[in-house]
Amino acid sequence: MIRRMFSPLVILLTLWFSFSTLAQARAAEKVRVVYSAIGSSQSPLWIAHEAGIFKKHGLDVELLYIGGGSRAAQVVVSGEAPIAMFTGASVISANLAGGDLVNVASGMNVMPFFLVVPPSVRQIEDLKGKKVAVTRFASATDYALRYAAERWPVKPDRDFTVLQIGGQPEMIGGLKSGAIQGAMLNAEFTVIARREGFRDLADVSALGIPFPTSALNTSRAFIRNRRDTALRVVRAYADSIHYGKTQKKFTVGVLGKYLKNQDVPFLEAVYDLYLGQYIPKIPYPSVEAMKTALDDIASRDPRAHGFRAEQFIDASLMQDLEKEGFIKQLWK
Numbered sequence: 001m002i003r004r005m006f007s008p009l010v011i012l013l014t015l016w017f018s019f020s021t022l023a024q025a026r027a028a029e030k031v032r033v034v035y036s037a038i039g040s041s042q043s044p045l046w047i048a049h050e051a052g053i054f055k056k057h058g059l060d061v062e063l064l065y066i067g068g069g070s071r072a073a074q075v076v077v078s079g080e081a082p083i084a085m086f087t088g089a090s091v092i093s094a095n096l097a098g099g100d101l102v103n104v105a106s107g108m109n110v111m112p113f114f115l116v117v118p119p120s121v122r123q124i125e126d127l128k129g130k131k132v133a134v135t136r137f138a139s140a141t142d143y144a145l146r147y148a149a150e151r152w153p154v155k156p157d158r159d160f161t162v163l164q165i166g167g168q169p170e171m172i173g174g175l176k177s178g179a180i181q182g183a184m185l186n187a188e189f190t191v192i193a194r195r196e197g198f199r200d201l202a203d204v205s206a207l208g209i210p211f212p213t214s215a216l217n218t219s220r221a222f223i224r225n226r227r228d229t230a231l232r233v234v235r236a237y238a239d240s241i242h243y244g245k246t247q248k249k250f251t252v253g254v255l256g257k258y259l260k261n262q263d264v265p266f267l268e269a270v271y272d273l274y275l276g277q278y279i280p281k282i283p284y285p286s287v288e289a290m291k292t293a294l295d296d297i298a299s300r301d302p303r304a305h306g307f308r309a310e311q312f313i314d315a316s317l318m319q320d321l322e323k324e325g326f327i328k329q330l331w332k
Contacts, residue, residue: 127152
C-alpha cells in the first residue's frame with residue numbers, strides 16, 4: 001500500500017525536476033565569448049567553460065578562438081561576438097578607429113615576459129653587439145623589451161640589434177641555432193627554454209610595469225542593451241578566477257587541454273606563474289595599466305592625444321558585483 005501511494009509521488013517529483021531543469025536550460029541565454037591567444041592569461045574563460053561556471057550563471061556560451069587582439073577587437077566591434085578577451089591596447093586602438101569598446105574586467109596587468117639567453121650571456125652588458133628577438137615590432141614583446149631596456153646600460157638598436165621573428169616557437173628555434181642571442185619569451189615558453197639549457201636574464205613582470213596585457217572587453221552598446229547578460233558574463237569570469245586559484249588539479253587539466261600539452265610538471269609551473277602570481281583575485285579594470293598602454297600608443301599615434309585612460313574603461317559591472325556582495329562571498 002505504501003509503495004502504491006509513494007510511486008505516483010516519486011513520478012510527480014521526477015517530472016517536476018525534469019521540467020524545472022528543462023526550463024532552466026531554456027532560460028540560459030546564448031552568447032558568444034572569444035579568447036584571442038593560446039596562452040594561460042586566457043585561462044579564466046577556459047575554466048568557466050570546462051567547469052560549467054557559465055551555465056551556473058545562466059549562460060549558454062559558445063567559446064571561440066580568434067587569434068590576435070586586433071582581430072578579436074574587430075569581431076566585437078562588428079557584433080559577431082559581444083565580448084572577448086584581448087589586450088587593453090587593442091581596446092584603445094579600436095576606439096581611435098571609431099569603435100566603442102571598453103575594458104570591463106582585468107585579466108592580467110603585468111607583462112609576463114622574460115629575456116631568455118644562452119649560458120654564455122651572463123649579464124645585461126653582454127648583449128652588446130648581439131641579436132635579440134621579439135615577435136613583432138610594436139607588439140607586447142617589443143614593448144616589454146624596450147621598457148625594460150630603459151633601466152639597462154645597453155640599449156636596443158644602439159648597442160644590440162632587435163629582430164622580429166614572428167612567434168615564440170620561432171624564437172626558441174633561433175636560440176637553439178645561435179641565430180639570436182636573446183629572446184623576449186612569454187612565461188610558458190620560458191619554462192620550455194629553461195629545460196633546453198637557456199636562462200632568463202631579466203623578468204619583465206618583476207619590474208612592476210602596469211600594462212593591460214590581457215583583459216575582458218565588450219562594447220558600450222552591449223552593456224547598454226544587454227546589461228544583465230554582460231553582468232552575468234563578468235560574474236562567471238570572476239567566479240572562474242576563484243575556481244582556478246582554489247582548484248589547482250582541475251585547472252592544471254584545463255591548461256593541458258587548451259595548451260595541448262600533457263607534461264604535468266610544465267603545466268604546474270605555468271599554473272604557479274599565471275594563477276599563482278599574474279591573474280588578480282578580483283579583476284577590477286586598472287586605470288593605471290590602461291594609462292601605460294595609452295601613453296605608449298600616443299607616442300606613435302597623434303589621435304590618442306587628449307584621451308584619458310578612464311575613457312576606455314567601464315568598471316560599473318564589477319562595482320555591481322561588489323555591491324551585491326558577490327565578490328565578498330567568493331573570497332570569504
